[in-house]
Amino acid sequence: MTATINRTDIELSDDWRSWTPDEQDHWAREVRRLAAEKDAVILAHNYQLPMIQDIADHVGDSLALSRLAAASDRGTIVFCGVHFMAETAKILSPGKRVLIPDAAAGCSLADTINADQLRAWKAEHPGAVVVSYVNTTAEVKAETDICCTSSNAVEVVRSIDPDTEVLFGPDQFLGAHVRRQTGRSNIHVWLGECHVHADISPSDLMATVRAHPDAELFVHPECGCTTSALWMAGRGEFPRERTHILSTGGMLDAARTTTGTAVLVATEIGMLHQLHKARPDVTFTPVNPKAACPFMQMITPPKLLRSLREGTDEVVVDADTAERARRAVERMIAIGRPGGGE
Numbered sequence: 001m002t003a004t005i006n007r008t009d010i011e012l013s014d015d016w017r018s019w020t021p022d023e024q025d026h027w028a029r030e031v032r033r034l035a036a037e038k039d040a041v042i043l044a045h046n047y048q049l050p051m052i053q054d055i056a057d058h059v060g061d062s063l064a065l066s067r068l069a070a071a072s073d074r075g076t077i078v079f080c081g082v083h084f085m086a087e088t089a090k091i092l093s094p095g096k097r098v099l100i101p102d103a104a105a106g107c108s109l110a111d112t113i114n115a116d117q118l119r120a121w122k123a124e125h126p127g128a129v130v131v132s133y134v135n136t137t138a139e140v141k142a143e144t145d146i147c148c149t150s151s152n153a154v155e156v157v158r159s160i161d162p163d164t165e166v167l168f169g170p171d172q173f174l175g176a177h178v179r180r181q182t183g184r185s186n187i188h189v190w191l192g193e194c195h196v197h198a199d200i201s202p203s204d205l206m207a208t209v210r211a212h213p214d215a216e217l218f219v220h221p222e223c224g225c226t227t228s229a230l231w232m233a234g235r236g237e238f239p240r241e242r243t244h245i246l247s248t249g250g251m252l253d254a255a256r257t258t259t260g261t262a263v264l265v266a267t268e269i270g271m272l273h274q275l276h277k278a279r280p281d282v283t284f285t286p287v288n289p290k291a292a293c294p295f296m297q298m299i300t301p302p303k304l305l306r307s308l309r310e311g312t313d314e315v316v317v318d319a320d321t322a323e324r325a326r327r328a329v330e331r332m333i334a335i336g337r338p339g340g341g342e
């Protein structure tokens with residue numbers, strides 16, 4: 001049995017969910033062997049499948065991973081996440097080879113706005129400053145003045161002259177959160193949404209909160225339930241001090257320090273894996289247990305192995321687009337607190 005798993009010529013089926021423990025072990029050894037051979041660092045987003053998270057060199061949110069990619073001394077980055085995240089890593093690491101195990105892994109939120117639509121919106125509001133969430137394509141970032149994450153969106157908008165119009169996109173829930181926090185009336189919000197987070201509804205939230213009245217509540221600001229979480233807290237239906245609007249990175253920080261024993265989590269369910277690892281003594285309950293991102297789940301164990309073996313799929317961003325997009329990301333980093341995001 002042991003001799004079998006040390007061989008490198010075993011063909012693993014694409015049906016990875018039916019792999020035996022020996023096959024899983026063989027896969028893990030092959031991934032690590034090839035990563036060393038190809039001088040590659042493997043990065044995995046918090047929403048990736050648990051097997052992918054567990055084999056990665058680093059797990060985190062999209063921007064933290066892109067910054068790790070830039071700081072890495074490896075020549076190849078294998079980004080296990082969705083396409084705009086791998087593009088952001090490429091934008092910040094133009095000299096490195098960036099691979100994504102499946103280039104078709106898109107994002108329903110990033111797809112709600114393209115560069116032509118953004119240019120048309122800008123033409124309707126000359127002089128406005130464009131703030132875009134990092135969940136956007138490289139072309140949209142290139143048309144953006146300042147990027148933001150869910151952690152620093154409020155801070156980024158506050159850094160803009162209060163008399164200047166702001167175009168904020170593409171996430172309408174994050175935009176509503178920013179408008180509420182800054183009290184600005186001159187902020188226009190693009191009506192995009194992530195279908196996974198939008199499906200975490202106020203009714204899911206109400207039912208879960210009522211079933212766990214003593215739990216803390218972690219809510220990602222892209223969720224459809226964000227407004228109702230704040231509304232419930234405001235009406236005293238749920239204690240404000242136990243309601244936390246957090247990026248994925250912020251959820252992990254809060255999990256590490258919570259004094260509670262139960263936490264309700266309103267975001268994509270892949271996040272639960274890192275939360276359980278960070279605090280095995282705390283019970284984490286998803287507000288919607290069906291909130292799985294189909295794009296994130298396109299990055300499977302066989303595709304990661306193929307990516308390392310065959311160098312697929314390489315992420316390419318043309319130099320001019322990358323340069324303009326990088327400026328928008330770097331302006332955000334200069335404003336501060338760049339951690340977080342999805």
Ligand code: SF4
Nearest residue numbers: 107108109194196293
């Ligand atoms: S969870 Fe939503 S925002 Fe995140 S990658 Fe999936 S579709 Fe995009």
